[in-house]
Amino acid sequence: MADVTLRDVSKSFGKTQAVSDLSLAIPNGAFVVLLGPTGAGKTTTLRLISGLEAPDRGEVLIDGRSVLRETPAQRNVTMVFQQYSLYPHLSVRDNLAFPLRSPILRTPEDAIARKVGAVAEVLRISHKLDNKATQLSGGEMQRVSIGRALVRDPAIHLMDEPLSSLDARLRAELRIELKRIQEDLGATLLYVTHDQIEAMTMATHVGVLDQGRLVQFAPPREIYEDPVSLYVATRLGLPRINTLPADLFPGAPSGARFIGLRPEHILQGTGQPSEVIRMEHLGDQTRLHLRLAGHEIVTLTDAHSGLESGDRILIAPRDPLYFDAAGRRVA
Numbered sequence: 112m113a114d115v116t117l118r119d120v121s122k123s124f125g126k127t128q129a130v131s132d133l134s135l136a137i138p139n140g141a142f143v144v145l146l147g148p149t150g151a152g153k154t155t156t157l158r159l160i161s162g163l164e165a166p167d168r169g170e171v172l173i174d175g176r177s178v179l180r181e182t183p184a185q186r187n188v189t190m191v192f193q194q195y196s197l198y199p200h201l202s203v204r205d206n207l208a209f210p211l212r213s214p215i216l217r218t219p220e221d222a223i224a225r226k227v228g229a230v231a232e233v234l235r236i237s238h239k240l241d242n243k244a245t246q247l248s249g250g251e252m253q254r255v256s257i258g259r260a261l262v263r264d265p266a267i268h269l270m271d272e273p274l275s276s277l278d279a280r281l282r283a284e285l286r287i288e289l290k291r292i293q294e295d296l297g298a299t300l301l302y303v304t305h306d307q308i309e310a311m312t313m314a315t316h317v318g319v320l321d322q323g324r325l326v327q328f329a330p331p332r333e334i335y336e337d338p339v340s341l342y343v344a345t346r347l348g349l350p351r352i353n354t355l356p357a358d359l360f361p362g363a364p365s366g367a368r369f370i371g372l373r374p375e376h377i378l379q380g381t382g383q384p385s386e387v388i389r390m391e392h393l394g395d396q397t398r399l400h401l402r403l404a405g406h407e408i409v410t411l412t413d414a415h416s417g418l419e420s421g422d423r424i425l426i427a428p429r430d431p432l433y434f435d436a437a438g439r440r441v442a
């Protein structure tokens with residue numbers, strides 16, 4: 112495992128600037144999650160590190176060594192994609208062993224067997240080792256593709272939404288396993304996801320990309336609690352942060368145009384009168400949709416609160432975030 116650094120990296124495709132002056136330092140053993148809407152440059156960043164793309168400008172370093180002249184194989188990175196790509200005619204065992212049998216690595220067969228056995232156990236696919244890849248469920252196939260990365264000891268694992276094609280239960284299971292494996296192995300990961308929970312629970316650091324630029328890089332709690340902009344604030348949190356005119360509540364600092372209120376940051380029973388629009392019972396949480404001066408606000412409440420649409424309740428901000436007209440954080 113290694114640390115990986117991007118220094119002022121830019122990459123465009125025709126007129127599209129996919130990555131723009133991007134500097135990013137991924138410490139050894141870190142689990143870095145890249146967040147950003149579609150087209151923000153996440154996949155391009157992974158491809159620049161792997162060597163599948165060459166930057167127009169800038170430097171890519173692995174353990175301090177410039178790798179721009181190295182092939183993807185020489186860089187010793189793994190990539191896992193959203194869509195698994197297994198060799199259908201090979202067994203699970205041979206699919207897992209495949210990367211270790213590369214002529215560059217020249218791993219002895221007994222070491223391969225040990226490694227494959229250990230990874231299969233961790234991913235709970237030991238009982239399927241002799242099955243053909245085509246005899247697996249989608250979730251099992253994705254486990255095998257993650258396993259093909261984990262059998263190796265690369266500089267960095269690059270993963271592009273590896274869990275997004277799985278159903279919710281399996282995704283939740285694999286998320287926990289992947290985090291545990293990363294901690295156990297001390298592996299370095301750069302991971303792209305649109306999933307809030309994955310970002311919050313797995314990342315040691317989150318990098319937020321906006322049109323190819325890195326706009327904040329920090330631990331996930333800091334991104335959530337102390338975002339530098341409205342754009343960053345809306346990347347994490349479900350339900351999303353409520354964005355309202357700053358003067359809707361008293362106490363806005365000068366220069367504030369918007370107040371950002373996380374759903375759990377709304378006090379009930381004091382403040383401004385609002386109207387209940389509807390309740391959503393989700394099982395583990397109950398969402399309360401309110402209207403205040405024509406603005407819809409989502410907050411959380413007790414499942415047994417007895418509130419009904421049409422009721423009126425008072426609300427006030429707690430720990431609000433303030434932003435200027437350009438969306439920059441002012442307080």
Ligand SMILES: Nc1ncnc2c1ncn2[C@@H]1O[C@H](COP(=O)(O)OP(=O)(O)OP(=O)(O)O)[C@@H](O)[C@H]1O
Pocket residue numbers: 124125127128129147148149150151152153154155156
């Ligand atoms: N090979 C390519 N040729 C032309 N344009 C490209 C190419 N690869 C990426 N782009 C463009 O570069 C921009 C960034 O793309 P990228 O795939 O890195 O975004 P992303 O953040 O990974 O998006 P998504 O979440 O949809 O995967 C997009 O506008 C995309 O259309």
